[in-house]
Amino acid sequence: MSTVIEPSKAQLPDGMQCVFERPRAMSEKPMHYCPGCSHGTYHRLVGEMIDEFDLLSKTVGVCPVGCAVFAYEYFEFDMVEASHGRAPAVATGVKRCLPDRFVFTYQGDGDLASIGMAETIHAAARGENITVFFVNNGIFGMTGGQMAPTSLVGQKTTTSQKGRDAAWTGQPIKVCELLSSLDGVGYLARVPLTSPKNIKTCRKYMRNAVRCQLEGRGFALVEALSPCPVQWGMTPGAALDYIDDKVVKVFPPGEFVNKLDDAGK
Amino acid sequence: MQAKRRLVKGNEAIALGAVAGGCDAFFGYPITPQNEVPEILSQEMPRHGRVFLQAESEVASINMVYGAAAAGMRAMSSSSSPGISLMMEGMSYIAGAELPCLVVNVMRGGPGLGSITPSQADYFQACKGGGHGDYRCFVMAPWNVQEMYSFPGIAFEMADRYRNPAMILADGVLGQMMEPAAIPDELPVVTRPDKPWATNGRNGRGQKNVANSLVIDPYELRDHNRKLQAKYAAMQAECKWDTRLVEDAEILVVAYGIAARLAYSACKLARKRGIRAGLFRPITLFPFPTQPLVETADGAKSVLAVELSSGQMVEDVRLAINGRLPVTLYGEMGGVIPSPSEVCDRIVEAAK
Structure with a gap:
């Protein structure tokens, strides 16, 4: 492992300044994620949000069960490790008691859209004033690549080895479309984490989702379409192409709900 | 403090006792024969500036309790046998994460949907773990309405002292019957321990806090279990x-x-x-x-x-x-x- 040098503490030659460093909200712990996985990117964006809105001292994050189960290792704010799918209920418990804290969940598609769908829908329906950072990579990553509710029709997984059969297992669940009918939702957006441009868009959406909570406008969720090259059996590059070519056709990106005052501006 | 005796229903006494015992937050889901508990708390908790929220299920209830308990609150749910079964996963997590909370079980006949008539068939579930893993809850069994009123406060105190879930194991008779009980007019002063471990936002605290039951290293998990077992042994004093x-x-x-x-x-x-x-x-x-x-x-x-x-x-x-x-x-x-x-x-x- 290479030595970690804090850029801001490093000796910089005269005339040079540090333009990119680890967010203060993130720890130095090396991440366990697989090559080509975008959890690291998404974590960083979460850290940037906490820094940007100066929320380190008042944030309580809720971790999922799944690949991001160790997320609490990577951040410097308080966190609660929820059981599988229950993060929105745990976040509800925190937020209702401490309404001035910034409370978010970080959840994958198995966690949020399979076992935890009831908690997701009801937190949204109640207009629970929390922010959900949702990673949709269409597969159960940590358990070894089983079919998820968001797996595409025809997608090969370890429990759909000939490809997902819609007649037997149904169609993928579109979380943003599903939640957009609920009045308690203040912000909903989906973005593929496939390019610097899209990551900038994701940052913009996440900023809106944070603001949604800070302004008390209800449930906010950003869905990041993410690659899982290891469980998809692809190279990292091919996995990104797969999202841009195939996944976005089923899961169209964009803002679904935006109740911020400057929406559309 | 003036404590006039009046005719009180068992479930009402549980609710009033919870308020008197310093309950900060209640999360629950309807189930017979304990419905008066959330019905009364839906009025009483907001009246005292505290949190009442009806959850979408017992699974959600216990996880809301988990979040509130992690945030340092005296958090509680109540239910009856089938609902308590649904909470068992959450109870295991709460015990593993060493968080205090109170769960009331107004027991009814089982197994399965069983009946809504009184039973004591959840003793094993309450006293021998109930959920997965080696853990125990602090379990109290009232036998009259007066104890239905006084036990929530004691149970909260024990839960805080041992950072462990506590249960009150009542039954359909105790929940539904009325008898005289002394209920003070004024809320007692409740002393609470500091909770420096609470995940309530760092707010100047030097280190982050994490509420967690995941201990991936087997030797560390063994040590964690030994610590839990030592705690259960120490509870013998209670x-x-x-x-x-x-x-x-x-x-x-x-x-x-x-x-x-x-x-x-x-x-x-x-x-x-x-x-x-x-x-x-x-x-x-x-x-x-x-x-x-x-x-x-x-x-x-x-x-x-x-x-x-x-x-x-x-x-x-x-x-x-x-x-x-x-x-x-x-x-x-x-x-x-x-x-x-x-x-x-x-x-x-x-x-x-």
Whole structure:
């Protein structure tokens, strides 16, 4: 492992300044994620949000069960490790008691859209004033690549080895479309984490989702379409192409709900 | 403080006792026969500036409790048997993460959907873990409406002291019956321990806090389990029990909750029939008052366990008595409540 040098503490030659460093909200712990996985990117964006809105001292994050189960290792704010799918209920418990804290969940598609769908829908329906950072990579990553509710029709997984059969297992669940009918939702957006441009868009959406909570406008969720090259059996590059070519056709990106005052501006 | 006696329903007493005991947040889902608890708390909690929220399920309820408890609150849910089963995963997580909370089980007949009539068939679930993994809850069993009022505060205190979930194991009779109880007009002053471990936002704290039950290294998890077991052993100091008519008892009846009420009446009936019967009532079911039971049973000829199940508490009685005396069981099932004279007949039988 290479030595970690804090850029801001490093000796910089005269005339040079540090333009990119680890967010203060993130720890130095090396991440366990697989090559080509975008959890690291998404974590960083979460850290940037906490820094940007100066929320380190008042944030309580809720971790999922799944690949991001160790997320609490990577951040410097308080966190609660929820059981599988229950993060929105745990976040509800925190937020209702401490309404001035910034409370978010970080959840994958198995966690949020399979076992935890009831908690997701009801937190949204109640207009629970929390922010959900949702990673949709269409597969159960940590358990070894089983079919998820968001797996595409025809997608090969370890429990759909000939490809997902819609007649037997149904169609993928579109979380943003599903939640957009609920009045308690203040912000909903989906973005593929496939390019610097899209990551900038994701940052913009996440900023809106944070603001949604800070302004008390209800449930906010950003869905990041993410690659899982290891469980998809692809190279990292091919996995990104797969999202841009195939996944976005089923899961169209964009803002679904935006109740911020400057929406559309 | 003025505490006037008035007619109170058991479930109402639980709700008022929770408020008096410093409950900050209640999350629950409707289920018979405990519905008065959330109904009353839906009024009382906001009135005192506290949190009441009806959850979408018992699964969500217990996880909301988990979040609130992690945030340092005195958090609570109440339910009845099938609902408590749904909470077991969450209870295991709360125990693993060493968080305090209170869960009330107003037991009804099982298994499955069972009935809505009273039962004590959830003793194993409450006292032997219930969810997965090696853990225990601090379990208290009230036997009248007054204790339904006073136990929530004690249970919260124990939960905070040991950073562990506490349960109150009541039943459909205790929940639904009315009897006089002294309920103070004013809320008592509740002292709470500091909770420097709470995940409530760092707010200047030097280190982050994490509420967590994941310990991936087996040696670390072993150490964590040893720590938990040491905690459960230390809880033995909190044993509570009650005895009636035991000084000269030849037959010692062991019963808790509503069964102890029946058994006490039966003991008095038995004495009229010339049999010296006495009652030992465990008040804490975990920790089970093993040593007090052994000492109380000294001098008795036999022990009779009476419970509204096929025989669950009797296993702890037998472990305590450990073959020193014959232990028999009168267990009634399915929500059927035996009469004191039926229990008395069993005492007479045990005396033969």
